[in-house]
Amino acid sequence: MLKRPDMSMSKTELKQMAEKIGLPNNGTKEQLIEAIDSELYDCVHAEPLLYIYGCKSKTRCPDESKIQKLADLFKRSQKGLGNYDAKKNYEFRTTNNRYMGHHVCSCGERSSSCDYLLPGNKYFTNSLCVHYLECHYDDINKTELAKLDNLLK
Numbered sequence: 613m614l615k616r617p618d619m620s621m622s623k624t625e626l627k628q629m630a631e632k633i634g635l636p637n638n639g640t641k642e643q644l645i646e647a648i649d650s651e652l653y654d655c656v657h658a659e660p661l662l663y664i665y666g667c668k669s670k671t672r673c674p675d676e677s678k679i680q681k682l683a684d685l686f687k688r689s690q691k692g693l694g695n696y697d698a699k700k701n702y703e704f705r706t707t708n709n710r711y712m713g714h715h716v717c718s719c720g721e722r723s724s725s726c727d728y729l730l731p732g733n734k735y736f737t738n739s740l741c742v743h744y745l746e747c748h749y750d751d752i753n754k755t756e757l758a759k760l761d762n763l764l765k
C-alpha cells in the first residue's frame with residue numbers, strides 16, 4: 613500500500629508517509645526519504661494475488677484441490693504489508709504488522725488487517741483469498757486465475 617518515496621513527492625506527503633509507518637516526521641525531504649526507504653529496505657518483490665472487489669457471484673471453485681492447496685499455502689504464509697497500488701514496484705514488507713485497515717467483502721466477510729506473503733515469495737495475498745475461491749469464483753478474472761495456476765503448479 614505504500615509506494616517508494618522519492619523527490620517528486622511533497623514534504624507533506626513524505627511526512628504523512630513517515631507517520632503512517634511509525635517514523636518521526638521531522639527533517640528535510642532527503643532525510644525523510646532515507647528514513648522511509650531504510651524502513652522499507654528489507655522488502656520482498658512479490659505480486660499481489662486475489663485482491664477481488666465488488667463480488668457478485670456465489671460460485672465455488674469447481675476444482676476442490678485448488679481450494680485445498682491455496683488454503684495449505686495460506687497457512688504457511690508470512691504476515692506483513694503488501695504494496696499493491698504500485699504500477700511497477702510491487703513489494704511486500706515482512707518486518708512489521710502495522711494496522712492497515714480491513715477489507716469487507718460484498719457478502720459481509722471481513723479480512724484481517726494485514727497482508728500475507730505466500731511460500732515461494734512470488735505472491736502476497738489477503739486473508740480472504742480462500743474465501744474468494746469458495747464463494748466468489750466467477751468474480752476472479754483471467755489474470756488472477758493465471759497467477760493462481762502459476763502458484764499452484
Ligand SMILES: [Zn+2]
Nearest residue numbers: 717718719721
Ligand atoms: Zn465474500
